[in-house]
Amino acid sequence: MKRKFIICLLWCATSLAAMAQSKSNKIEFTEYTLPNGLHVILHQDNSTPNVAVSVLYHVGSKNEVEGRSGFAHFFEHLMFEGTENIDRGEYSSLVQKAGGALNANTSFDRTYYYELLPSNQVELGLWLEAERMKHAKVDEIGVETQRKVVQEEKRERIDNQPYGSMGENVFSLAYTKHPYKTMPIGSFEDLNAASIEEFRDFYKTFYVPNNATLSVAGDINVEETRKMIEKYFSGIPKGTREIPRPDVVEPKQTEERRKTVYDNIQLPAVIQAYHVPEQGTDDFYALSMLTTLLSGGESARLPKALVDKQQKAVAAASIPFPTEDPGLFLTFAIANMGVEVDALEQAMDVEIERVKTEPLSDREFQKLRNQVESNFVQQNSTVAGRAESLANYHVYFGDANLINTELQRYLNVKKEDIQRVAKEYLTKNNRVVLHYLPKSAQPK
Incomplete structure (x- = not known):
């Protein structure tokens, strides 16, 4: 009962914080052309x-x-x-x-x-x-x-x-x-x-x-x-040339692609990249929260499992690329001494499968929401951050006021959405896998 009460308080705190952003903490701005x-x-x-x-x-x-x-x-x-x-x-x-x-x-x-x-x-x-x-x-x-x-x-x-x-x-x-x-x-x-x-x-x-x-x-x-x-x-003349906007659509990937890279490194690494929707879509917000779940701090799933518990990696993280057209969702890990890349890749896959098959607990999901909210607020805590966010929102979405409302798009994501996008996009047929190996391992 006590645990449920604490979780309820956390949910209320997040909801009140979102309301505060839209009211007393609203970022006022003027725009014109x-x-x-x-x-x-x-x-x-x-x-x-x-x-x-x-x-x-x-x-x-x-x-x-x-x-x-x-x-x-x-x-x-x-x-x-x-x-x-x-x-x-x-x-x-x-x-x-x-x-x-x-x-x-x-x-x-x-x-x-x-x-x-x-x-x-x-x-x-x-x-x-x-x-x-x-x-x-x-x-x-x-x-x-x-x-x-x-x-x-x-x-x-x-x-x-x-x-x-x-x-x-x-x-x-x-x-x-x-x-x-x-x-x-x-x-x-x-x-x-x-x-x-x-x-x-x-x-x-x-x-x-x-x-x-x-x-x-x-x-x-x-x-x-x-x-x-x-x-x-005002005296700078308007451009007279048509500004090229590529409309190329990347064909849907239907099978896994692999590559081995021999680099000037000591520790091997595994990089996995999955095709995902462009920024601003509902699924992108869910995938962004999935990234925080996997690598938002030392206690996140990838570093906790691969670095702390299994000691198969010295570093592990997940990175989404927010792009105007459909982009990539990366997971990567650098192997611990003596760990083979195949074993490391298998351990990474296990953590991805966990997201697909095991529902998030209320406690973990609330922690995730708190992290996302904190990151969003910090991003716009300086005048430099606000100037950049306002420009980005106007150019990419045609709506500079997203600086005041986008947080709610993250908070609208449900636990089930995170599990759904993991199942839909983090599949082997939709990814590329790179193994980075020391040059000394290259066949002669």
Whole structure:
């Protein structure tokens, strides 16, 4: 009786927290679109004297043409080369001298730039992003410089890292038609073969206001910020080219695909990747909660079973890739010393089967809901996080207000939904399996 009462209290606490998010903790924002197509989202939070200025361009590696991979990621670097009004290499120094920081990232679906600044420097951030959009230098010097930078990054992060080629091998094996088969970093050969005109065409096609979302969050005055945005962005002409949106549908996988990779590693590893629906679908939310169940902390199912109890692995986790088109759900484990990959894979399969056959207890399910809620709140606890979330929700779902309502989509997931999606998607015919082995094990 006491246990049931405690579980009931936990359920009530979660429900009240969700209600609090939608009422007293609602994130207020203003959004509008300039005549040139630039979508603007402004969120005012005067609690601390800082501001995040960000621009999301709706272009990622999936927008690249065959034989010219790596363009989106390459431009992430190239756009810091300078503009007609900013000398080469000055982007970072201008922000740092103002007491701020900046960065960018690229995915399959987007390229995202941001500056974190003292709030009295918001105009600097807006000017820098407007310059990037209108006057970026796409010349031989910048292209050659960044070719070397990107190649060195690939060597450091992928080629010379243990298990660094995991992404390339997983996605190229899992996808046969869809552009997700190529990772955002692309290939040396494609970048080296590209002409300066091809880079300029990419810029003119994708780096236009009608393919961008400007999101500003923090210690701002909305009306004053609107005037600054009008000053810096309204004069940028709308792009005139059609923006390519791939409509390739990956054929349904009907049998398991396997690959063995011999890498510069000491401990073998097993990676399993299952095809799953795109982000925003009901099943995606259930699969996201399944991920937390499997690897949301040291006491989650995969590390608890494989690392703590059986000691077959030194690490084990599950990762869903939130993508605009149907993506992948990964589980992976790195073997403990002396453990064979076949035994490790079998142990991973056992844990997946447990989800399919054993109902979640009320206690475990409530813990899962609490974790998901905590992660969601933490994601939007900073102005930088809110700026990014608002832009993402607008671009991917056409609804920036999901920042206030998406949590309820997670909380709507039932125990039975988690078991159902595990049965439907985590099947052998729907997956690829990679075994990573030391190079010393390679047959001669």
